[in-house]
Amino acid sequence: MALDAWLSTFSVVAVLVALATTKIAADAILMAALAFLVVSGVLGPAEALVGFSNTGVMTIAALYVVAAGLKETGAVQWVANALLGQPDSLKKAQLRVMLPASSLSAFMNNTTVVAMFIPALQEWSRKLKLPPSKLLLPLSYTAILGGTCTLIGTSTNLVVDGLLQSEKGVALGMFDLAQVGVPMLLVGGTFLMLFADRLLPRREGLIEQLDLAREYSVEFVVTEGGPLPGKTISEAGLRNLQYGYLTDIERDGRLMTAVPPETQLEGGDILVFIGAPELARELRQVRGVSPGSDDIHKLDVANHHRCLVEAVISPDFTGVGQTVREARVRSRFQAVILSISRQGRRLPGKVGDIRLQVGDTLLMETGHDFVDQYRYRRDFLLVSALNDSTPPSFHKAPVALGVLGAMVAAAGVGLLSIFEAALLASGGMLATGCITVSKARRYIDLSVLTVIAASFALGAAMTSSGAAQVIAGGVVSDNMSPWLALAVVYLLTTLFTEIITNNAAAVLMFPIAMSVADQLGVNYMPFAIAIMFAASASFMTPLGYQTNLMVYGPGGYRLLDYLRLGAPLSLLVGSTAVGLIPMVWGF
Template identity: 80%
Template sequence: MAWDAWLSLSCVIAVLLALALTRIAPDALLMASLAFLVVSGVLDPSQALAGFSNPGVMTIGALYVVAAGLKETGAVLWVANALLGQPATLKRAQCRMLVPASVLSSFMNNTTVVAMFIPAIQEWSRKLGLTPSKLLLPLSYIAILGGTCTLIGTSTNLVVDGLLQSEKQVSLGMFDLAAVGIPVLLIGGVFLTLFADRLLPRREGVIEQLDHAREYSVEFVVAEGGALVDKTIAEAGLRNLRHGYLVDIERGGRLMTAVPPDTQLMSGDVLIFIGAPECARELRRVRGLTPANGDIHKLDIDNHHRCLVEAVIGSDFAGLGQTVKASRFRSRYQAVILSISRQGQRLPGKVGDIQLQVGDTLLMETGQQFVEQYRYRKDFLLVSALNDSTPPDFHKAPIAMAVLSMLVLSAASGMLSILEAALLAAGGMLVTGCITVSKARRYVDLSVLIVISASFALGAAMTTSGAAQAIAGALVDARMAPWLALAMVYLLTTLFTELITNNAAAVLMFPIAMSVAEQLGVDFMPFAVAIMFAASASFMTPLGYQTNLMVYGPGGYRLLDYLRLGAPLSLIVGTTAVGLIPMVWPF
């Protein structure tokens, strides 16, 4: 290989290792690699920046707005509640859940579908007496499978279609993938229905663990004329209690949440503490405090003064690896963590001493504005909020569904391209008031668009430098059976997508797959379609696909649960896809 091929390959390996082993933001890594390839002379600026004008990337951006309109109007929840019904058994419940989730995920962002279904299924499970852990992971998996049925079902399909348009002048139709996607969905759905109950254990999610997680609340009053009047919380010695911690102060009928340590105490303040039963005994020894009612009782989650938010820590959370106290969580987010659940278990000990990790599920008490303020941030994957102050605008749900229907019909009939239909649908959501411009802007995930666009530069470098051809030559020879080469490409893409982002995996594998087809002298389409399916088939880890991480805490799952159910599902999906793809797109 030439020097530029070695340089390109080294850059790709460095990016892969950094994505898999570090916490550096993927968009920062990919943009750094793009800059390196331009400065080193491997690519000229027009080649490096071509991804930012790719139609597939622009289509994804427009579809973010369409999905936002569907979410803000409650259209997904409206359809889900209509279809879920009241099944009597777990098997029927799974079937009633799998159908609407797979259909909706075929036409909109998987993350939006799962985010809307999680609180609905949690409430549904409580009403029917079912275990959420039997339903939430299958929900994530069926949403992934449903997304493979149409071109707009997942961003990976649009990315690969954009590459085909720019490099091969080939474009797929809306339902071209359905010939393979629907059988894969049906076979995967049958597997989940038959075996999810057997392979997934009964686990309690954070809401089901509420009685254990929130421990006990005790209330004490600052005695009039006592020793604590006009002292700050820290000066009173209430900042570092051994068996509990101060959550709220009720003053003059007003509840003060997330109070900082320099807050001055006043006569008659009602201090609300959370902790172990020994907390009450510890507080009785504090001079100037008297029990409010002498009773220890569970917190009332329906209290209208409180807003409870359940959130899963994402990879961009600023305090990863730090304790709650060291991360200054209370002052940074104006929220108090009531409990932390990891792998389905409430973490013991004082909350302030727990080190925060990706996937931890936090149950927080905060103000009503928290959900709106952090809904669009990447610190958390917000799953559900109790007493949400901004309920969906349900009367516009039929309008949002009509806009989505027009998108699908116009693109499927060939009247408009996918990009044109998506742009018009996004405009329709804005014009009809299904979503405001400011909210639509915040729903567009620029970091994902940057990752995808910058990944194109790596793919271009692999192709122009000859590195992709060299890798293909090492993987196959001219005598290898095409179906075996197809299986190798599928397996390698699946491995990449479990370690890095699914879109980056697709972009990096595309030039290699094209070179494999060229060396074998066969058509490239089976390999392109295999990348679409393999890059989406992330079932074995919670971090491989965002929806897997979203159900991690609410379902109370552990890593082994993903392997137990995801590994056989991945094998079934891969075998089915590799077997069917050459029948639809012959070599």
């Protein structure tokens, strides 16, 4: 090999080793490799930065905003709760999980779908007395399989499509992948329905224990005319909360204690909950209840611009020794205290009458800029926001789903390209108020986009230096059948995906796969499509795909659980893909 080929191969090997064995951020590793290729002269600046202008990468950025709009409006949660229902067996419960998860994942980011389902399933499984370990891994696997059914279902599909457009001038349609993706979903879903119960353990999730957590007491009011009056506590989803429990109901000045789950709720009921700080965030996701403090309605911050914050009072706080009412926290800090914890114990009684002491931890509802504004001020020793604590704008959920539907329809019938449809949809989310510009900016994961874009430089170096052709020659022989070569490419991509990121695996394997096709003198499309499916089909480790890692803790899983269920699923799905791809895209 020439020097450039050796340098390119060294870069790829170094990246693989660093991603697999170090804790260095993936974007830092890939950018370091990009810099090395430019400085060593393997690539010019324009070649190295081509990924940052790739339509696939920019489409992913636009779809982050679309997914954010769906999340912020609670659209996914709204659909999930409507579809889950009350099944009477584990098999039916798994089916109720897998159908909506796979359907939603076909049209939006898998990570967003799984993130929205996890808390709903934790509550749902406790209500049905089913172990979450039987539901959460099938959720992740079906979300992955559902994402393979359309071009926008997973970022990997868009990355490979971007490579095909830039190098081969070929663009895939929205539903072209469904010809293989849907059979894979049906085969994989059937396997999970038949064997997930037998192969997965009965194990509880790693849910934070309340007696070890900072404990608060919070009050929420049942909204008059909302969806909860007339429902029982259980039907309202308030019986088995993840981070706390309902203790009392105050109704017409009368206190009801130790209320049974069949108690019917009425508009105006004041519900008293005890639990961890995340409890208030969890309750803000429930339609039909709102914080009980009168000051909440006086807070001069729009509802959808609020978040929950924990702040520890310092000796320099001017209200030390005063009651909350006397300290005028709302007017001074534009924040409302929902609850107070002292030495890890909740303080009972009305919040406004509690006298503040140094070290008290305040659970407050305030604006998004509070943390940045007061993090380094002397009033508080520590200020931290609770993640995802902004209440969803449920009335916007139909609008967000409408924007998503319009995007899919426009791209599906060929009226617009995927890139154009995604740009208009992200603009639609902003224009309709489903998400604000500042929040949309925070949802765009620049580290992921950087990893993908920088990976293109490695692929370009492998192609231009001839290293991909040399590696392809070592992978296949001239007399190897195209079908066997396709299986080898699929297997290598799957192995890479299990140890590094799925997008990086796809970009690194693309030039090798193209070289394999050239060496055999066959059509390159089956190999490109195989990379799409293989890079997404990560089932054997929690690290191979982000959704697998997301359910690891909540499901109480261990590495062996992934191997036990994921290994046969990978073999089954891989065999289906390798068997079907050449029938759709012939050699």
